[in-house]
Amino acid sequence: MSDDSALVLDGVFYRVPTLDILKGAYLKVEAGTVCGLFGRNGSGKTTLLKVAAGQIRPTSGLTIIDGERLHKPSKWRRFxxxxxxxQETMLPPDVKVQTVLRSAGMRIPNVRERVASLCDQEVRELSGGEKRLVEVEVVLGLDRDYVLLDEPFTGVEPLLIDEMCTRIEKAAECGKGIFVTDHYHQYIAPLAETAYLMWQKQCHQLQAEGSIENELEQIGYL
Structure with missing residues (x-):
């Protein structure tokens, strides 16, 4: 893993006709770490993730992946x-969980026990939390260097969130860079090695000299 092993969003602006959503946002997700993003509803968190993923094109700014600057969407390179x-579920309702996993190139014996126990069920039979657990397992199991998670914990029961957190930690230990945002700050804060707060359409890095939650309290976010 080199010093350039990182996903960087640099000077990202995103405008719609009547509104500036991002104004020069900068954020860095290093490989092998978890980066947390905090912010109020409407602060631009999802927009930033979509820019990083190539889902939308910024008005200006760069995405840099492992030292390579992408001036244009370059979807193939990003993907x-x-x-x-x-945030929205991406699982087709009429297939079994084992079909979803296999289509993602995953071997059933290699997935977490809780996910494996769902393999014979159709997606439509799962609870909302179980669907999210399967989705997290799938995206973390893909052969990708960086994983962007938008609100993975929202509406999920605590035991399943604990399963997700364990899986996220394991993925980071294996070298993936994880970029996660969620309103459940109490789960992200212990995971994150670096963290940012969306404020005034920019990303402000948290110093976290004590703890991320303490700093969020000091600046009035919590």
Whole structure:
């Protein structure tokens, strides 16, 4: 892993006709680490993830992947390096979980026990939390260097969130760079080695000299 092993968003602006959503946002996700992004509803978190994933094109700014500058969306290059979990479910309802896993190139014996126990069920039979657990397993199991997780914990019961957190930690230990945002700050804060707060349409890096939650309290976010 070299010093350039990172996903960087640099000077990202995103405008719609009547509104500036991002104004020069900068963020860095190093390989082998978890980076947390905090912010209020409407602060631009999802927009930033979509820019990184190539889902939308910024008004200006760079995405840099392992030292390579991408001036244009370059979807093939992004998709070969980045896996993206959106807020909305991405699982087809009429197939079994084992089919979903195999279509993602995953071997059933290698997935976590809780996910393996769902393999014979159709997606439509799963609870919302179980669907999210399967989705997290899939995106983290893909052969990608960086994984973007948008609200993976929202609406999920605590025991399943604990399963997800363990899986995220394991993925980072194996060298993946994980970029995660969620309103459940109490789960992200212990995971994150670096963290940013979306404020005034920019990313402000948290110093976390004590703890991320303490700093969020000091600046009035919590």
């Amino acid at each position: 070969s390096k980045i896996a993206y979990l959106p």
